[in-house]
Amino acid sequence: MxxxxxxxxxxxxxxxxxxxxxxxxxxxxxxxxxxxxxxxRQYEEDIGPLNGARVVARAWTDPDYREWLLRDGTQAIAxxxxxxxxxxxxxxxxxxxxVHNLVVCTLCSCYPWPVxxxxxxxxxxxxxxxxxxxxPRKVLSEFGLILxxxxxxxxWDSNSEVxxxxxxxxxxxxxxxxxxxxxxxxxxxxxxxxxxxxxxV
Amino acid sequence: xxxxxxxxxxxxxGAIEPEQDEPVFHHRWxxxxxxxxxxxxxxxxxxxxxxxEKMSARTYLTSSYYExxxxxxxxxxxxxxxxxxxELAEKIAWFTANPxxxxxxxxxxxxxxxxxxxxxxxxxxxxxxxTPLFDIGRQVRARNIHPPAHTRLPRYVRGRCxxxxxxxxxxxxxxxxxxxxxxxxxxxxxxxxxxxxLWGDDAEANNALYIDMWQSYLEPL
Numbered sequence: 320m321x322x323x324x325x326x327x328x329x330x331x332x333x334x335x336x337x338x339x340x341x342x343x344x345x346x347x348x349x350x351x352x353x354x355x356x357x358x359x360r361q362y363e364e365d366i367g368p369l370n371g372a373r374v375v376a377r378a379w380t381d382p383d384y385r386e387w388l389l390r391d392g393t394q395a396i397a398x399x400x401x402x403x404x405x406x407x408x409x410x411x412x413x414x415x416x417x418v419h420n421l422v423v424c425t426l427c428s429c430y431p432w433p434v435x436x437x438x439x440x441x442x443x444x445x446x447x448x449x450x451x452x453x454x455p456r457k458v459l460s461e462f463g464l465i466l467x468x469x470x471x472x473x474x475w476d477s478n479s480e481v482x483x484x485x486x487x488x489x490x491x492x493x494x495x496x497x498x499x500x501x502x503x504x505x506x507x508x509x510x511x512x513x514x515x516x517x518x519x520v
Numbered sequence: 521x522x523x524x525x526x527x528x529x530x531x532x533x534g535a536i537e538p539e540q541d542e543p544v545f546h547h548r549w550x551x552x553x554x555x556x557x558x559x560x561x562x563x564x565x566x567x568x569x570x571x572x573e574k575m576s577a578r579t580y581l582t583s584s585y586y587e588x589x590x591x592x593x594x595x596x597x598x599x600x601x602x603x604x605x606x607e608l609a610e611k612i613a614w615f616t617a618n619p620x621x622x623x624x625x626x627x628x629x630x631x632x633x634x635x636x637x638x639x640x641x642x643x644x645x646x647x648x649x650x651t652p653l654f655d656i657g658r659q660v661r662a663r664n665i666h667p668p669a670h671t672r673l674p675r676y677v678r679g680r681c682x683x684x685x686x687x688x689x690x691x692x693x694x695x696x697x698x699x700x701x702x703x704x705x706x707x708x709x710x711x712x713x714x715x716x717x718l719w720g721d722d723a724e725a726n727n728a729l730y731i732d733m734w735q736s737y738l739e740p741l
Binding site: 452 | 593597
């Protein structure tokens with residue numbers, strides 16, 4: 320798996336060290352088994368890019384919400400019930416016919432958890448962190464997104480506590496789709512900025 | 521600190537390799553490390569990220585993402601005195617000899633509910649006693665500084681000129697403060713660097729970088 324690309328330590332070794340730490344934290348009463356279980360469950364089942372897709376679909380269909388989202392992303396997103404860790408300030412970046420936004424964290428892996436969940440491995444990879452700021456068009460082309468030179472590419476290096484979510488353009492021909500159908504078009508990658516939203520199926 | 525984690529602009533890491541239908545956690549231990557890192561109610565001395573940045577470059581590069589988290593959480597517990605090195609070594613030896621042995625369990629539904637309902641610590645800690653020095657649209661320069669501890673000022677922008685794009689309010693400076701002092705609170709700016717300013721003739725066309733800068737990262741031209 321790609322998780323193992325960068326390292327030579329064995330995963331089994333890490334598993335043993337993780338078990339040793341968990342045992343000590345449990346024995347010392349510093350954390351409980353059910354808290355660990357529930358945190359894992361939440362990130363595996365509840366806190367993921369579907370949240371962000373719901374935000375985007377609402378912005379596509381509700382001009383007042385779109386205006387609010389772009390003016391105060393944190394509050395407009397909290398209105399959908401999404402807030403918490405790595406979400407104390409979320410700024411939403413609007414992709415348009417003339418501006419394309421792309422988000423990276425060169426120093427580590429900052430990412431808007433409440434709306435996108437935990438980041439994929441490629442976002443955390445050394446290659447993405449190193450290259451996105453220096454050659455974003457080349458990076459985008461490797462994701463299959465070739466942008467003409469009259470579109471300005473804005474790269475956002477999330478280095479402070481502010482987190483960024485890209486609002487992709489609504490694909491043409493989707494104006495009559497239902498909210499559920501629109502949500503299905505909004506990929507995680509389109510909200511990081513390495514893809515467009517999908518066209519109608 | 522100028523360590524390997526500060527990667528913006530580097531060559532040599534190869535291609536980006538997205539994985540189709542990637543799971544949130546590839547191995548069970550990774551999810552458990554994530555939860556222990558975020559929900560153990562003991563701060564990591566000096567900060568979680570700084571603990572990772574202090575890893576040697578070789579160890580950093582050869583450790584997977586959640587191995588770094590495991591390191592920061594474990595080292596933090598050792599340095600804060602909650603766990604002793606000898607008992608940790610003993611546990612590792614025991615699980616090495618008994619790799620399929622279960623981890624002991626402790627259940628506390630009430631504490632779990634409380635921990636999950638607790639709001640994440642607010643990042644905004646109040647007002648700065650500094651007034652914003654730079655208006656929107658002003659040209660400024662990122663300072664060419666090389667702090668030996670944690671900083672959010674990446675090397676690839678140091679010494680480069682940018683334009684103030686927005687005021688983001690007052691925020692605690694994430695950099696390691698001087699010994700014994702709290703984190704300062706300063707105005708935070710969003711700034712824009714033109715790609716040519718950062719990468720010269722190698723810059724791509726029609727490209728700009730946006731990044732956040734605390735006031736002390738910036739100097740007037």
